[in-house]
Amino acid sequence: MLRAAFEPDGKDFRAAIRFSILGSSGAAHLRITPGVLTRRGGRGGDAGPHVLVLVLRGNGLLTAGGARRPLSPNSVAVLSGDLEFSLALSAGEAGSCELDLLQVAGAEPPALAKASGVRVTKSASLADYIVGLAELVQPEGGDIGPCQRDIPIFDYIGVAIRDYLAQEEREEGPRRDHGLYHRIRAFIDRNVKNQALGADLLAREFAISKRKLYSIFYDSRASLHETIMTARLEAARREIEAGGQKVASVILDHGFSNPSTFYRNYKRHFGRVPRA
Structure with a gap:
């Protein structure tokens, strides 16, 4: 699911991961020492159209879509599934980094296409919602039970992301247009x-x-x-x-x-x- 490489900052490398794959969707929780996580672009296997969701419990620097974006705790990064990215992780209070990475099958939100394939938001409530649902399909050990398989968790996550990005775009639209209005006014004056x-x-x-x-x-x-x-x-x-x-x-x-x-x-x- 990850199709990613990790380069630790030092020799003392430790990592713990739990993950699950349900159809074309999947979720992974990583607790890992500082370093750089790199994911190649392109869709693999039968994944089909999907988005990647990163929820960070710590600090990091995301490089994707030709831009660098600092990530603080509770940042939610939504990326096109075929977008290449790298994420430089720095240690939190516990000396390690925590990261939830989800692959959610389905069409990309329109707001994502308008933002070069990547959007970063900071919403503790959205982060908690995504992580909470992902934990339902990430048991500490053993197989996933049939009841948990029947819960359309990734559908819920996908809808939440689309609704949140759409709301954020509606709220930011007037501000962007207001700034554009002043730039046009300045151009007219010149x-x-x-x-x-x-x-x-x-x-x-x-x-x-x-x-x-x-x-x-x-x-x-x-x-x-x-x-x-x-x-x-x-x-x-x-x-x-x-x-x-x-x-x-x-x-x-x-x-x-x-x-x-x-x-x-x-x-x-x-x-x-x-x-x-």
């Missing part, structure tokens, strides 16, 4: 003299659809058209009041092809006509 500044340019620049672009401004209680207009008017006002350039030149430089449109909007915005 490019007020660009005649092509508008929805098409912004959508290309930030790799989003125009519908998404407009919704970001709507959610921020702003108008894209008014935002661009105001940024151009503000920049034009500063140049006009600084002097040294004719008003007609400033108007053209700031994206206004029609002087009457500029004067009308300038007076509406500032309450007076432009003057040097």
